[in-house]
Amino acid sequence: MALTLAGTDDAATAGDAPLSVRGLTVGYGGSPVVFSIDMDVTPGAMTAIIGPNGAGKSTLLKAALGIVPRLSGQVAVFGRPLARARDRIAYVPQRASVDWDFPTTVIDVVLMGLYSRLGLLRRVKARHRAQAMECLSRVGMEAFADRQIGRLSGGQQQRVFLARALAQDADLYLLDEPFAGVDAATEAAIIRVLKALKDEGRTVVCVHHDLSTVTEYFDHVFLLNRTRIAAGPVATAFTAETLQQAYGGRLAEAQLDQLALA
Amino acid sequence: MTMLSRRRFLGSAAALPLAAALPARAATAIDVVATTGMIADAARAIGGEAVAVKALMGPGVDPHSYRQTRTDIVAMTRADLVLWHGLYLEAQMEQFMGELSARRQVVPVAEALPRERLLAHDTYENKVDPHVWMDPALWATPISAIHDALSRTIGGGPALLEENAAAYLATAARLDTYARKVLATVPEPARVLVTAHDAFSYFGRAYGFEVLGIQGISTESEAGLARIGDLVDTLVERKIGAVFVESSVPDRNMRALIEGAASRGHEVRIGGELYSDAMGVPGTYEGTWPGMIDHNVTTIAAALGGQVPPRGMDGRLTAGF
Numbered sequence: 247m248a249l250t251l252a253g254t255d256d257a258a259t260a261g262d263a264p265l266s267v268r269g270l271t272v273g274y275g276g277s278p279v280v281f282s283i284d285m286d287v288t289p290g291a292m293t294a295i296i297g298p299n300g301a302g303k304s305t306l307l308k309a310a311l312g313i314v315p316r317l318s319g320q321v322a323v324f325g326r327p328l329a330r331a332r333d334r335i336a337y338v339p340q341r342a343s344v345d346w347d348f349p350t351t352v353i354d355v356v357l358m359g360l361y362s363r364l365g366l367l368r369r370v371k372a373r374h375r376a377q378a379m380e381c382l383s384r385v386g387m388e389a390f391a392d393r394q395i396g397r398l399s400g401g402q403q404q405r406v407f408l409a410r411a412l413a414q415d416a417d418l419y420l421l422d423e424p425f426a427g428v429d430a431a432t433e434a435a436i437i438r439v440l441k442a443l444k445d446e447g448r449t450v451v452c453v454h455h456d457l458s459t460v461t462e463y464f465d466h467v468f469l470l471n472r473t474r475i476a477a478g479p480v481a482t483a484f485t486a487e488t489l490q491q492a493y494g495g496r497l498a499e500a501q502l503d504q505l506a507l508a
Numbered sequence: 509m510t511m512l513s514r515r516r517f518l519g520s521a522a523a524l525p526l527a528a529a530l531p532a533r534a535a536t537a538i539d540v541v542a543t544t545g546m547i548a549d550a551a552r553a554i555g556g557e558a559v560a561v562k563a564l565m566g567p568g569v570d571p572h573s574y575r576q577t578r579t580d581i582v583a584m585t586r587a588d589l590v591l592w593h594g595l596y597l598e599a600q601m602e603q604f605m606g607e608l609s610a611r612r613q614v615v616p617v618a619e620a621l622p623r624e625r626l627l628a629h630d631t632y633e634n635k636v637d638p639h640v641w642m643d644p645a646l647w648a649t650p651i652s653a654i655h656d657a658l659s660r661t662i663g664g665g666p667a668l669l670e671e672n673a674a675a676y677l678a679t680a681a682r683l684d685t686y687a688r689k690v691l692a693t694v695p696e697p698a699r700v701l702v703t704a705h706d707a708f709s710y711f712g713r714a715y716g717f718e719v720l721g722i723q724g725i726s727t728e729s730e731a732g733l734a735r736i737g738d739l740v741d742t743l744v745e746r747k748i749g750a751v752f753v754e755s756s757v758p759d760r761n762m763r764a765l766i767e768g769a770a771s772r773g774h775e776v777r778i779g780g781e782l783y784s785d786a787m788g789v790p791g792t793y794e795g796t797w798p799g800m801i802d803h804n805v806t807t808i809a810a811a812l813g814g815q816v817p818p819r820g821m822d823g824r825l826t827a828g829f
Binding site: 309311312313314315316321327328329332333335336337338339340358359361362407410411414416 | 536537538555556557558659660662663664665666667668669670671672
């Protein structure tokens, strides 16, 4: 299912964008959390959604996926209505938001990613297990296949969820703060996998929490603080000016210096 | 799971190709029809914006005797997913659901529970007691089945609805903890729950209460005068001070019981109205499954001499205690 389209061209038509959002407004109890967002995700790129805490980054993602209510706006996935293209998306939520307190093994978690291919009776065959094991080895967790997921460290769990998303063989990967609270080895493993996805022509979008790794990991950014501040390649959209605008002037000179901006 | 119910559970799910293979709808949300309000509540909480849920049975409706209307049939035949309870709760809809399974995605969510966790039906030998939503720890399994059915129908991978499902299951766990804590403050001899029909056996099993229903489990069979007389004896002998009415069941038998006890010099109050087969008013906290359970637990504990927080688990109950 790998895309052959390379496409880092900013002029990609909205109709082809892996994810396209127009006028998206999300609010709780009447007050907007994100307001009138327009976004076109560049195909085949690694895009970071960044902004201060409370900027609405996770909300934007969840509203685009249609799991939290929106007050207004349209969403298209590969040019089609969301409902028709869901199987081309893999979503990895923030790890801490799911309570993994139930008995499931690592391999079973990864097999969930294959459910759409197992049929409704979900008979797991040897080749499904082999596919799941292959996804586990891509994240370096094959030795943990039969462990209970609840017993793993945070970083290990995060890798297993990524393996599950890989098993879905999606064209668009949406991850919510995949690097938050993980150890350095896990972070390295995750970014390696994400870059491999990009090399295969798939599209990756991450809500990202760490400004200091943006230029190293991503080629596009979407900067927001309730509304869109800037969007585009890192060189033009991730600058001292756009960051000051997004962070309301709260970033110190020293912090900006460290970010190796254009 | 018994052979019959397991086959039914898997059979109805396997009867169709995945919803994604059916002609696609243009709207963002999928159409889900649920029979009981408790199932609808879980489907809405888990599906969020990705689902449009229609519940067939509103507050005050008795699922044991409910028959589908023509509007219901239209909604179900057009739905992307039909969620029902099963375990013969919707006794009058059994045949229809069986036929519908051949043409639509139909999932009996309570039949995901393994047989060994179920209680036998009071009256009918081959049937089980279907009131499993009264025990939050038990209802967790149908909640997971609802999550599973929604995930498979909506698409987009297992993680899409996972946060919502985890949050709802976490609420179920908190309800269970709250119930244990609060009901433990009811003095031992007072742990008898007298209700209009036998909907509380799972509740009783979970929290150590003896349950006495005036009627058999189904509200279809009427209690005779003799049975009411026996129950008055029980109330008097065991000094039971409070009995409970239910929102979806007529209370005339309960009133007869109270009058019978009064005529024997024993004062019995109505401890409160419980939600048994249906939840409260839609739009209120009691109109959700967590609210229903919170209300029941708090009402029962307060009426039988336990200590309760004034407005229940999270301070959200409409009535104060």
